[in-house]
Amino acid sequence: MEKEKFYITTAIAYTSSKPHIGNMYEIILSDAIARFKRLEGYDVLFQTGTDEHGEKIELKAKEAGVSPKEYVDSVASEIRRLWDLMNISYDKFVRTTDEKHEEVVKHIFKKFYDQGDIYKGEYKGLYCTPCESFFTESQLVDGKCPDCGREVKEASEEAYFFKLSNYTDRLLKFYEENPDFVVPVSRKNEMINNFIKPGLQDLCVSRTSFDWGIPVSFDPKHVIYVWIDALSNYITNIGYDVNAQTEEFKKYWPADLHVVGKDIIRFHIIYWPIMLMALGLPLPKKVYGHPWLLFNNDKMSKSKGNIMYPDDLANVFGVDAIRYYCLHEVGMANDGNITYDLIIDRYNSDLANVLGNLVNRTISMANKYFGGVVTNTKASEEVDNELVEMINNVHSNVTKNIDNMEISAALESVFDVLRRSNKYIDETMPWALAKEEDKQDRLKTVLYNLLEAIRVSASLLSCFLPETSEKIFKQLNTLDKSLSFNENNTYENMNAEVLFARIDKDKFMEENCQN
RNA sequence: GGCGAGAUAGCUCAGUUGGCCAGAGCACACGGUUCAUACCCGUGGUGUCGAGGGUUCGAAUCCCCCUCUCGCUACCA
Numbered sequence A: 001m002e003k004e005k006f007y008i009t010t011a012i013a014y015t016s017s018k019p020h021i022g023n024m025y026e027i028i029l030s031d032a033i034a035r036f037k038r039l040e041g042y043d044v045l046f047q048t049g050t051d052e053h054g055e056k057i058e059l060k061a062k063e064a065g066v067s068p069k070e071y072v073d074s075v076a077s078e079i080r081r082l083w084d085l086m087n088i089s090y091d092k093f094v095r096t097t098d099e100k101h102e103e104v105v106k107h108i109f110k111k112f113y114d115q116g117d118i119y120k121g122e123y124k125g126l127y128c129t130p131c132e133s134f135f136t137e138s139q140l141v142d143g144k145c146p147d148c149g150r151e152v153k154e155a156s157e158e159a160y161f162f163k164l165s166n167y168t169d170r171l172l173k174f175y176e177e178n179p180d181f182v183v184p185v186s187r188k189n190e191m192i193n194n195f196i197k198p199g200l201q202d203l204c205v206s207r208t209s210f211d212w213g214i215p216v217s218f219d220p221k222h223v224i225y226v227w228i229d230a231l232s233n234y235i236t237n238i239g240y241d242v243n244a245q246t247e248e249f250k251k252y253w254p255a256d257l258h259v260v261g262k263d264i265i266r267f268h269i270i271y272w273p274i275m276l277m278a279l280g281l282p283l284p285k286k287v288y289g290h291p292w293l294l295f296n297n298d299k300m301s302k303s304k305g306n307i308m309y310p311d312d313l314a315n316v317f318g319v320d321a322i323r324y325y326c327l328h329e330v331g332m333a334n335d336g337n338i339t340y341d342l343i344i345d346r347y348n349s350d351l352a353n354v355l356g357n358l359v360n361r362t363i364s365m366a367n368k369y370f371g372g373v374v375t376n377t378k379a380s381e382e383v384d385n386e387l388v389e390m391i392n393n394v395h396s397n398v399t400k401n402i403d404n405m406e407i408s409a410a411l412e413s414v415f416d417v418l419r420r421s422n423k424y425i426d427e428t429m430p431w432a433l434a435k436e437e438d439k440q441d442r443l444k445t446v447l448y449n450l451l452e453a454i455r456v457s458a459s460l461l462s463c464f465l466p467e468t469s470e471k472i473f474k475q476l477n478t479l480d481k482s483l484s485f486n487e488n489n490t491y492e493n494m495n496a497e498v499l500f501a502r503i504d505k506d507k508f509m510e511e512n513c514q515n
Numbered sequence B: 001g002g003c004g005a006g007a008u009a010g011c012u013c014a015g016u017u018g019g020c021c022a023g024a025g026c027a028c029a030c031g032g033u034u035c036a037u038a039c040c041c042g043u044g045g046u047g048u049c050g051a052g053g054g055u056u057c058g059a060a061u062c063c064c065c066c067u068c069u070c071g072c073u074a075c076c077a
Helices: A019-040 A055-064 A068-086 A099-115 A164-177 A185-196 A227-231 A247-252 A264-278 A310-315 A319-328 A338-370 A384-403 A407-428 A438-459 A466-476 A505-512
Strands: A003-010 A043-051 A092-095 A118-128 A133-135 A153-162 A257-261 A288-291 A293-295 A336-338
Touching: A003 A019, A003 A247, A019 A043, A019 A257, A019 A288, A019 A310, A019 A336, A019 A384, A019 A407, A043 A068, A043 A310, A055 A068, A068 A092, A099 A118, A099 A227, A099 A264, A118 A293, A153 A257, A153 A264, A164 A185, A164 A264, A164 A336, A185 A264, A185 A293, A227 A264, A257 A264, A264 A288, A264 A466, A288 A336, A310 A338, A319 A336, A319 A407, A319 A466, A336 A338, A338 A438, A338 A466, A338 A505, A384 A407, A384 A438, A438 A466
Parallel strands: A003 A043, A003 A257, A043 A092, A257 A288, A293 A336
Antiparallel strands: A118 A133, A118 A153
């Protein structure tokens, strides 16, 4: 039987500056989902990439004294380096400056124009002449330019617009027929109430005020303005073009899941579906607008000086610890919070104590009592049932959690098994069994059950903590990555090594946070 | 201002369609244990389930009304 496909994307990262850990959350989250789907046997296509056009980048490049292309090349490669460092298992990495992408976006724009979805009009707004920028009412500070504080005046420039309102009814019908399209649902209601009900305004899709963008093929003084360019990445990079599509595209489109930040939900559940309708393409199955990871309950920003970078954190705590922290801390709909203090708490209590110590004590006992050779002697007792049952249920629990975008809960489901295992050790007291000659079979069964609990947990953890999962399999010396209790394994030549060394918080704070 | 969401132990949160003395993890205290990374296991707190009123045999869970917090409110992405 052919494997079911699963196409998952992240939003493409804007190449204006190096991503911080808050920006990185999205790709870690998506990676966990992608890995889980692969583990379940799906044929996964996982795409991420970079959004490289726009005025802001043009300005940044100018400041840096380099060309926009040089600027985005450098940031894009930095982003890729971080993605790789954090063990992100993306299959495709798209850049909006890729020749193929630019070509197809031009075709898409032209098609919209030819169909009458796009028309030429006037962009009216409040303009700050010295800053050469348009602002909306809501962007102004005290009625003045938010950048320089000077007066703004009504002005207009020629621009192309997409007539969104033609598609309102179809969009609402789609929402109705696909109640699971947007997660969390509350976001959909916000969009309907604030944008759709009052009537969709036409979307400005070109600019003449800057150059760093894809030119409109039939009117080259215009560049294609952000959303047609950026959103199209989901199809251009897997082989869509207006007149011909590749096998890859036919196989993977529509996307099964777009993972995006809650701040760009609007573009993904209004503009993007409308663009796809205009192209005559099927719509994505689901859009998840995830919450943010905040620093000390505040948004990270350069001006606040509270930015934490993923590479710095990984150097101190390790890649998996940071992945774990991010995934555990951010809820399905609630923002998470990150500080050194909180990282260390989680690291010690979950990774070092519950997980690391369990693996360590179990393998140590196996080596001490049986020279590391443990088979299933099936000397079962009542007390084993609950543990074995949990081992056999954890996979479906995690599946349920992930289908609901409850990644934090998925982690908890696995850790429930680990916690239960620690308790099981106290209940069965292997050290006491070891002293009784006629209890050796029972002891072996106890250790076997524990090893299976660890093995199945490690299999599932491969989605969240890939390096640690591998380390555990090495320590267990097994290749069996199946997701339920296996009656017939043999464990031998196991080797206990500390997975996560405890961190002395006071000492750490003294050494690293003296201010 | 408009629309929407929410207020549950010190902290972060679970609590299906109202019904066993309101739960979990973390933190804290005490006790137990020793295989293990001073780890693990157990026990514990005054939680007015934001305030007030109502419906009901019975409400954190339904209704009304306050107070407070948060999200969205269109071209930065």
